[in-house]
Amino acid sequence: MFVIQNLTYIHPDKETLFSNLSFSLSKFQKAALIGNNGTGKSTLLQLIAGKLPPSSGEVPTNGTIFFVPQLYGQFDSQTVAEVLGVSEKLNAYYAILSGKDDLTNFTILDDDWEVEERCLRALTHWGLTNVALTGFLSNLSGGEKVKVFLAAAWLSRPELLLMDEPSNHLDAIGKELLYRFIGEMNCTMLIVSHDRQLLNLFDSMVELSKAGITTFNGNYDHYKEQKESAHLALLNKIAGQEKEIRKAKDKERDTLERQQRADARGKKKQEKAGVARIMMNTLRNNAENSTSKLRSVHTERMEGLQQELTEMRTARPAGSTMRFGFAENALKHPGKALIEITELNLHIEDRDLWTAPLTFRLNMGERVAIQGANGSGKTTFAQMILGNFVATSGKIQRYPHNPFYIDQDYNLLDNRLSVYEQAQMVNDGAFLEHEVKTKLDQFLFSAECWSKQCGMLSGGERMRLALCCLTLHKATPDLLILDEPTNNLDIQNIEILTRAMQEYTGTLLVITHDQHFLRALHITRVVTL
Structure with missing residues (x-):
């Protein structure tokens, strides 16, 4: 243990x-x-x-x-051998093979004549057949x-x-x-x-x-079930506390109104009975003190209930109150072609990037996953769709649409700007200053974060700011391209991103190896490069 x-x-x-x-x-x-x-x-x-x-x-x-x-x-x-922890032994092995029969080499090798074969077998197991031990x-x-x-x-x-x-x-x-x-x-x-x-x-x-x-x-699924049950119980407790506060306010109002009516009736009776002025003042002071005590008791109870409610709301998972508000009109013409690619290829360093030219059509409303091994050209493909790379052969037909690209480093953010400046820079929806700040707060950027430089943000913070920027655009994009968006995120921020993409109704093109993320997005087609 x-x-x-x-x-x-x-x-x-x-x-x-x-x-x-x-x-x-x-x-x-x-x-x-x-x-x-x-x-x-x-x-x-x-x-x-x-x-x-x-x-x-x-x-x-x-x-x-x-x-x-x-x-x-x-x-x-x-070297690879150093990471494998065999460099000294491997050097002794190579020295012996080259004819250096120094006793020290034999002592270091310690009869481990299979050291090289064992290491190469390990590398081959992990698909590293072209990696040299001395590299x-x-x-x-x-x-x-x-x-x-x-x-x-x-x-x-x-x-x-x-x-x-x-x-x-x-x-x-x-x-x-x-x-x-x-x-x-x-x-x-x-x-x-x-x-x-x-x-x-x-x-x-x-x-x-x-x-x-x-x-x-x-396992994790079981853990999530436990956490979600606890979260649901917390939400029910918050709802119960809010109801209790409303009831307490109603009771306070009714009690004070009854007290005031009783005081008014008592005053009229005293006036009819001809009670002396000094006695009237004493009775009025007693009534005011009684009302004040009632107010104090109710205020103390309300403060206690509000404090408990604040603590419960603070205990909610970060992001549980986030609202994305993606426009429903992101899906304008289902089935209409956005991109048509015919016999596309890119020539790089005396070779074509793809062994067979690509033919591909992306329709409005599709949710497509682009997959393939490392080096298969997934990011290059996305950049060609956006028009950032020019193909050396083939044809791309782009029909009018409004694309938005998010990569794993969220490079759409300007690292020189503060969080607030970045939000204002993309604010083409004519949101007022207080509305921009409210949106930042919704995406978990409190006032003390507004002056923080984008270059100092974590992966999760960059993702949340990118999504916030997306909601500040006048028009919701009808094509979102996500390039390995979950690589630098923790689970909480992946869930925030997942929820945002589930709300999005437009066309989605996703490059990722995260199968759980893809299943949650309800992908309609997988294209393998």
């Missing part, structure tokens, strides 16, 4: 990321670490892997640990770098395997290999991922939040 006790991490700038975290992983348990961006999932993995020192607390030191990171740029100067990681694509680390994990057979977003750069074939690998590895695992198909392979969810850490038994 791997036990983490009272773990605290404080950033160098003195900000506490989390404190006193405690949880355990039993032998052979396969757990997914989930939570919103900024809660510290990647940092927690690095602490367990020994890549970062904790500010306080204990991390497991027993057993072998292997860590598959999310970012690979820091490893570009390493540098800097020469590999993002997906190939991930596969090298997965091959290293496959070779090392650790007792605890830690993986941070391992499916991010993998194509469909690579993902299938990863899913099979997870099922076959007989070790304890802790993984960070937003890939819901992958998360459903794990037997428990470890949720990290600002409140601490909570473990849920079962």
Whole structure:
């Protein structure tokens, strides 16, 4: 068992990321670490892997640990053999084969004469047949770098395997290999991922939040059912609290009105009875004090009810109150052609991008997925549809339409502008200043975020700002093209994006390997390059 006790991490700038975290992983348990961006999932993995020192607390030191990171740029100067952990042994093997029979080489090799064959077999398993053991990681694509680390994990057979977003750069074939690998590895695992198909392979969810850490038994679908039940219960509780507040207000009004009527009747009786003025003043003061006490009691009760309601509303998942308001007229003429492509190809570096020219028609109202292996030209295809690349052969006929393109980095945003300036820059719908700010607030950008530069936003924030910009346009686009939109998002922000695309009624063209996302969008056709 791997036990983490009272773990605290404080950033160098003195900000506490989390404190006193405690949880355990039993032998052979396969757990997914989930939570919103900024809660510290990647940092927690690095602490367990020994890549970062904790500010306080204990991390497991027993057993072998292997860590598959999310970012690979820091490893570009390493060779494939170094990542696989066999460079010294492999160098000794090559030295012996070249005739250098120094005893040191034999000691290093330690009779492991199959070291090269074993490594090549691991690389081949991950589809890296053309990758040399002596080659540098800097020469590999993002997906190939991930596969090298997965091959290293496959070779090392650790007792605890830690993986941070391992499916991010993998194509469909690579993902299938990863899913099979997870099922076959007989070790304890802790993984960070937003890939819901992958998360459903794990037997428990470890949720990290600002409140601490909570473990849920079962896969991701089961976890979602539990969270949705809790969310529904919270919404019912909020509705009940709002009803209670309305009843309390009605009761306060009725009570005060009864008190005032009673005071008025009492005053008339006193006047008829000829009560002395000094006694009248005393009775009036008593009545006013009684009314004041009633008001105070009701005010105190109302403040308590309002405070409880505020706390419950704060507990709602971020984005649950977001409204996109996409115009229904985005779907103007169902079935009408938007794009017609005939025998299209692009010549690059003495070869055609596609072995067979492309013929394709996109109709209004379709929801089409563009799929294919890494390097098959999916993004290039999207750019040609938009008119940003000119084909070297074939023909593209574009019928009048209003397209909108969102890539995985949300480059439609100007990194030099503030959040508010970006929103105003795209505001061709003549929204007033307070309306723009209201929309920003709806997309979870509070007043303190308005001056933040777009270049400083996280992936999820960039996505939300891009969607906000979309709602500020005068006309809803009748064609949306999404290019790997979920790659840099956590699950919460993927769900926000999914909900927005489900509301959108126009034509949708999506490039993604995320099958769960595609199913949620109700794709009508899949085109494979």
